[in-house]
Amino acid sequence: MNTCKTALRVIWAHKFYLLLYLVGMSLVMIVIGSTNMQAAVRANASSSVGRFEPARAKVAVINRDCGDQVGCELGRGLEQYLSKSAQLVTVEDRPQALQDANVSGKSDLTIIIPAGYGQRFLEALEDTAAQAPSGGKTLGFPKVETAASYNSSRGSLAQLQVDSYFDALRSALLAGRGQNGSMELHSSAVFNGAAAYAVAHYADKQPHVGIHASPKGDNRALSEGFATTVGLAAFPLMTALTVSVATLFAAFSSPDRRRRLLASPMRSSSLNGQELTAALILAGISWAYYVALVAFSMAASGVSLTSLGWGRVLLSFFAMLIFAVSAASFGFMLAQFNPSSSLINSVGVIFGLVVMFTSGSSTGGSLPPVMQTIGKLTPGWWYNTAVQSIVDTSAADLASWGLPLTVVALFALAYSCVGLMVSRLTRTRATLVALAGSDPSMIG
Template identity: 30%
Template sequence: MTICKTALEVAKVHRSYILLYLVGLSVIMTFFLTQSVPGVSGSKPVYAPLKSHVAVVDRDEDKGGVASGLREYLGRTNTVVRVDDDRRAIQDAMATDQADIVFVVPKGYMRDFAQAALSGQPPKQVDSVLRSRNDKHDLSEMKVLTFLSNLRTAYLAGGIAGGDAHDDTSGASSAGLPADGLSADTLSSADSANSKQTLQPDDESAMRRAVTDVLRATKTASEDAHVSVVATRHGSGNVSASRVFGLSLTLGNYPIVASTISIIALVVGAFTSESMRRRMEVSAERQQSVSFGLLAACAVIGLLVTVYYLVLSVGVTVWQTGSLAGLAWGPVVLATCSMAVYVCFGVSIGFVLGRLALSSRAVNGLANVVGLVIAATSGAWSFGTSVMTGPVALVGKLLCGRWYVDAIDQAMGLGAYAGSGSSIAGWFVSTGVVALFALTMVCVGLAVRHSVHKVVRNT
């Protein structure tokens, strides 16, 4: 018990590190969170369409007007941005939040699309590049699929009509496109056979007429649509509260690791210095009691860090959403357990560095470097893992932060798991990997301790 109290006194002496790494960095991360996730304000329901920043990269020289038509169609419900046809430019657009998703019209797409339509096959899809899958990306891809399905219908219908229907003022309806402009009913086999007699895959004019019909029909449908907001009991509070709480925990991976590494390394290092070692040799304390005392002190520090960040995350959630009514306590408990295991990982790294008896400057530098590398490759910041290069993504999988973020997403049903919801099995696997990282570092620390003691005995 004496060793534990002494170790905690050492941590108290280095309270500046606690204020800097744990409190200071957590406040900065909280500021980033509040800027990226708007809070719930006001009680009057307002309809706000889910918009994305989309880009259309044309590699088919706008043959048949497909690329320009797709760009105009998406621009009615999204913000269309310009991205150059270059891999680096696309990656930069993703990393800087310039674009949420990029659709690529490949070379020869119009001809392949026409051939697929004339042969009775489903519409050929365009390529897409995205950061990480969420509701906005799914909605954008659904809109692209709707456009292509309607384009196929209008293209085949134009072939049946022989192009005469386009002189009619009724536009898309006379061309065979459904009046609402939103369905994609395929034509009968007989109609498709008639289309083959009048349409050719290289006929750009027929495709341009079909694109015009689709744009005219969908514009008319959107103008005639009436939107009403229906008040619900909870509204979107469930999603908002879970998202804020989960993001708060994932953004805390850097402050958690940096603070635990620096504090634990300084505490353990104080007991492995040469002067302290000589005092311990002449004291009545056994080595086992010293080890248990240090372990207890590390556990207390880890518990305090866990409680602090849990309280901070709950406070940010209340601040942003107004209440905790939207939080399901089951996922919260799972996410908290993942955070506690992640804290143990940071404690284990600090234990290893403390056994090496490094200076405070070295500990400070290593805590920052390790924390930044783990956080940057975890996918918790503004860019997702999908825009990382192959080697960087591989490094992320070999580090603990990526699995910690995945465990939080699995527990809260966020990120790639927003559609499927919370998964206990997936959470257990990811949290187990984090625990294995922590156990590995503890074993390394014990091996370092054994090697140091062996060298000391030989000298």
């Protein structure tokens, strides 16, 4: 375990890379993900069905025929009818007050039932009932006085409701809907029953506005925001682990250190295993850090991970862990070429940017064909595809997310195999050079 501890101390000696690439870049990615998440929260909150309410017109009803029982019942029924779609306001029955109400916007529509209106309505109704069987000409029904405000079109729409009320009332009276089918039209109870019938059947006679929206319980927008936040881990994890792991193995791969390690009584497989263990520990710590950061970001945005489904959340975090191992494997492969520190940083940053911009996590939409082709040559595209598939489908749908996640694991295996092959060739060449340099025949 001494080699593993030494490897961890090497990593800690280069902690600036972790602070810069892992902590610094992850905070930037989390801020971007939180912005998308808050937009998803607002979209989810505004997508609930039933939040739409049509504008209600302000209507004033002035009944100057209250002295007559029929006129009183007509006015009372009209107010009940309009109260279902409009806001009733009180205006004094004075010319100046009525004008001010319309001009100031206090009333969108002013309705005046003139004196004697009830009797004229009753006479027209009786004439219609008498002339209907013979098909003779009937008297026209009287109209109430209306004045719509020019400041709003709601008054004109409410005026249509007024006409609808009197049409419904007339039809109910002629059909005998007043009081048990009675046609005693002079009875106020008949008008009261007909008005109640017209009000009760208001909803069946009015057009409805159908609202097509996602139910409030639909977490699709939140799930997509979560997938974007998890997908943005590609850049900080790839860059930080590439640079840190490459720096670690480069420190153990120099010829002098390698010869001292090979001269020790410990087997080379044990040495390599402890170095690999330190790299995996670093990958696990980086993964756990980013998971905690994502969980904190979700909580700060007001989103519970439970609402997204623990199956999807845990699988997404598992995909992130596989990607972290792939990033560490790439760093191991890079170290076997004995690069300089500046080259390690350059390759780590450039490859991290390529992974981020070709994975699709930073764009939020489909990539051009060229970018998709480049992205499929890196584990980032497959990682983002796996996360999106996990969020979009059920956890039991293994085929949708299992294939891209397997490809990410194969990238990790491929990087490790290439690194081991290069390491084997490098060590063999170093051994041959050492043997040639110690040959006595080569001395002066």
